Amino acid sequence: MQPYVSFEHVGHTYTLANGQSVNALNDVNFQINKHEFVAVVGPSGCGKSTLLRLLSGLIQPTQGQVKVFNQSITQPRDDVGIVFQKPTLLPWLSVLDNVLFPLKHKYGVVAKKDKEQALLLIEMVGLKDFSQRRPDQLSGGMQQRVGIARALLLDPDILIMDEPFSALDALTREEMGFELLKIWNEKPKTVLFITHSISEAVLLADKVFVMSERPGTLAEAINIDLPRPRSLQTIQDSLFSNYTSRIRKHIYKQANIEDVSTKTVA
Amino acid sequence: MSIYLKIKHKLQPMLPFITLLALLPVWEFICWFAKVPNFVLPSPSEIISAFLNVEITRWLDHSWATLRVALLGFALSIAISIPLAVIMVRSQFLTKTLFPLLVVIQSTPVVAIAPLLIVILGSGEAPRLAITCLITFFPLVVAATTGMLATPPELIELSKSLRASPVKEIWQIRLPYAIPHIFSGLKVAVTLAIIGAVIAEFVAAEKGLGYFVQFSTSYFKIPQAFAALIFLSIMSLVLFKAVHWIQTLYFSWSLPAQEK
Ligand SMILES: Nc1ncnc2c1ncn2[C@@H]1O[C@H](COP(=O)(O)OP(=O)(O)OP(=O)(O)O)[C@@H](O)[C@H]1O
Ligand SMILES: [Mg+2]
Numbered sequence: 001m002q003p004y005v006s007f008e009h010v011g012h013t014y015t016l017a018n019g020q021s022v023n024a025l026n027d028v029n030f031q032i033n034k035h036e037f038v039a040v041v042g043p044s045g046c047g048k049s050t051l052l053r054l055l056s057g058l059i060q061p062t063q064g065q066v067k068v069f070n071q072s073i074t075q076p077r078d079d080v081g082i083v084f085q086k087p088t089l090l091p092w093l094s095v096l097d098n099v100l101f102p103l104k105h106k107y108g109v110v111a112k113k114d115k116e117q118a119l120l121l122i123e124m125v126g127l128k129d130f131s132q133r134r135p136d137q138l139s140g141g142m143q144q145r146v147g148i149a150r151a152l153l154l155d156p157d158i159l160i161m162d163e164p165f166s167a168l169d170a171l172t173r174e175e176m177g178f179e180l181l182k183i184w185n186e187k188p189k190t191v192l193f194i195t196h197s198i199s200e201a202v203l204l205a206d207k208v209f210v211m212s213e214r215p216g217t218l219a220e221a222i223n224i225d226l227p228r229p230r231s232l233q234t235i236q237d238s239l240f241s242n243y244t245s246r247i248r249k250h251i252y253k254q255a256n257i258e259d260v261s262t263k264t265v266a
Numbered sequence: 267m268s269i270y271l272k273i274k275h276k277l278q279p280m281l282p283f284i285t286l287l288a289l290l291p292v293w294e295f296i297c298w299f300a301k302v303p304n305f306v307l308p309s310p311s312e313i314i315s316a317f318l319n320v321e322i323t324r325w326l327d328h329s330w331a332t333l334r335v336a337l338l339g340f341a342l343s344i345a346i347s348i349p350l351a352v353i354m355v356r357s358q359f360l361t362k363t364l365f366p367l368l369v370v371i372q373s374t375p376v377v378a379i380a381p382l383l384i385v386i387l388g389s390g391e392a393p394r395l396a397i398t399c400l401i402t403f404f405p406l407v408v409a410a411t412t413g414m415l416a417t418p419p420e421l422i423e424l425s426k427s428l429r430a431s432p433v434k435e436i437w438q439i440r441l442p443y444a445i446p447h448i449f450s451g452l453k454v455a456v457t458l459a460i461i462g463a464v465i466a467e468f469v470a471a472e473k474g475l476g477y478f479v480q481f482s483t484s485y486f487k488i489p490q491a492f493a494a495l496i497f498l499s500i501m502s503l504v505l506f507k508a509v510h511w512i513q514t515l516y517f518s519w520s521l522p523a524q525e526k
Contacts, residue, residue: 058423
C-alpha cells in the first residue's frame with residue numbers, strides 16, 4: 001500500500017524575532033497509511049505541536065519534505081481538520097454556529113444541508129440538547145466535544161489532534177477516547193493524535209510514535225496489535241501493560257533514569 | 267429567595283440615589299448652620315431655585331449643544347480608533363512607528379492644544395469635535411488593540427488552516443474577540459467625551475453647559491453653575507449607562523461572568 005502521509009528528513013527551525021533560532025525538529029522520517037490512527041508521545045517541548053503544524057500546512061519545513069499522497073504540502077490543505085489542545089470556541093456563537101464556523105469562515109455561506117450535517121455531528125458527540133447554548137454555558141469536556149465536531153464538519157481525510165483531552169479529568173478523558181474511536185469507526189480517517197499520556201496512546205492507536213528530547217526526532221515507532229474494538233477490557237489485557245511499559249522504558253532511557261519499574265506515570 | 271434578598275435586589279440599582287437623597291438635608295443643614303457663603307458651596311435649595319430661575323428650554327438648549335458635540339466627537343473617535351487599532355494589529359512595523367506617536371498625542375494636555383485647534387480649525391463645530399475626539403480616542407485604540415491581540419493563537423491558526431482572507435480573520439475572529447475590551451474602552455471614553463465637549467466650550471462657544479458654567483461663574487451666579495454641573499454629571503451617568511445597556515442588549519456574551 002502506498003503511504004498516505006510521509007515525512008522525509010523533515011527538520012524545522014524557528015527563527016525568533018531577535019534573530020535567534022530554535023531547532024525544534026531534526027531529521028524526522030515516518031509514514032502513515034490511510035485511515036491509520038497514530039499517536040505521538042514525547043517529553044514537553046520536543047516538537048509535537050510543530051509536527052502538527054507541519055502536517056496541517058500551517059508552517060513549511062526548513063529541511064526535508066512533508067507529503068500527502070506523494071505531493072509536497074505547500075499551504076494549508078482543505079482535507080485536514082484540527083482539534084486544538086484548548087477548545088478555543090468563539091464565545092459569541094452558539095454551539096451550532098461554532099461547529100458551522102469553518103464553513104462560514106471559509107466560504108461565507110452555509111447551506112441547509114450543512115446545518116443538518118452540523119446537527120448530526122453535534123448529536124454524535126452527545127450534545128443534541130445543547131446546540132443553541134453558548135460555550136460559557138458548557139463544561140470543559142462539552143466544549144472539547146464541540147471542538148471535535150467542528151474539526152469533523154468538512155469531513156477531513158486527516159484529523160490532527162493536539163493533546164485534545166489534556167484539560168479533562170481522568171474519567172471524562174477515557175470516555176472521550178472511546179467516543180473518538182467510535183467516530184473514527186463510523187467515518188474512517190487518518191488520525192494524528194498527540195498526547196502526554198502513554199496509556200491513552202496505547203489504548204487508542206494503531207501505531208505509537210515516541211519522540212526524543214529537543215531537537216525532537218522520532219525515536220521509535222511501535223505497532224500496537226491490540227484487538228479492536230478497544231474497550232475498558234483492553235486495559236486489562238497483559239499486552240496492554242507490555243506496550244505501556246515498553247514505551248515508558250523508552251522515555252525514561254532518554255531521561256537517563258535507571259529504575260523504571262518503581263516509577264508510575266499516567 | 268427571601269423577601270429580604272428580593273428587596274435588596276430591587277433596591278441595589280437605586281442605592282446611589284438614595285444615598286444622595288439622604289445627604290441632601292445634611293448638606294442643607296451644614297450650609298445653613300455654618301453660614302457657608304454661596305460662592306463657596308451653595309446649598310441644595312439655592313441650587314434648585316437657581317435651576318428654576320432659568321427657563322427649561324434654555325437648559326435643554328445648552329444640554330443638547332453639549333450632548334451633540336460629545337456624541338458626534340465620540341462617534342468620530344470610534345470611527346478613527348477602531349480602524350487604527352486594526353492597522354496596528356496587522357502590522358508590527360506600524361505599531362512601532364504609530365504607537366509612540368499616539369502616546370505623545372495622548373500625553374499632551376488637551377486643554378493646552380484646544381486654543382491652537384480653534385485657531386487652526388476656525389470657530390465652528392470642527393474644533394470642538396476635534397478636541398472631544400482627541401481626548402477619547404486613546405483608551406479606545408488601546409482597548410481595541412489589546413483585545414484583538416488577546417485572541418487565542420489557536421483561532422488564528424484555525425483561520426489560517428482554512429486559508430481565509432486576513433479581512434475575514436479580523437472581521438469574524440479578532441474584532442468580535444475584542445468586544446469585551448472595546449466596551450471597557452467605550453465606557454471610559456464616553457465619560458471623557460463629555461469632558462472633551464466641556465473643555466471645548468470653555469475655550470470657544472456661545473452655547474453648551476460648559477459655556478454656561480463659565481458664563482455663570484463670571485457673573486458670580488455660583489448656584490446656577492452648580493445646577494449646570496449637576497446636568498453634566500447626569501449626562502455622563504446616562505451615557506455610561508447607555509453604553510452598558512447596548513452591551514447587555516446586543517453583546518450579552520461579552521459581559522464579565524459576574525454580571526451575566
Ligand atoms: N512559534 C514559535 N516560535 C519559536 N519557537 C517555537 C515556536 N513554537 C515552538 N517553538 C519552540 O520549538 C520547540 C518545540 O515546540 P512544540 O510546541 O512543537 O513542542 P511540544 O512537543 O508540542 O511541547 P508541549 O508538549 O509542551 O506542547 C520548543 O522548544 C519551543 O520553544
Ligand atoms: Mg504542544
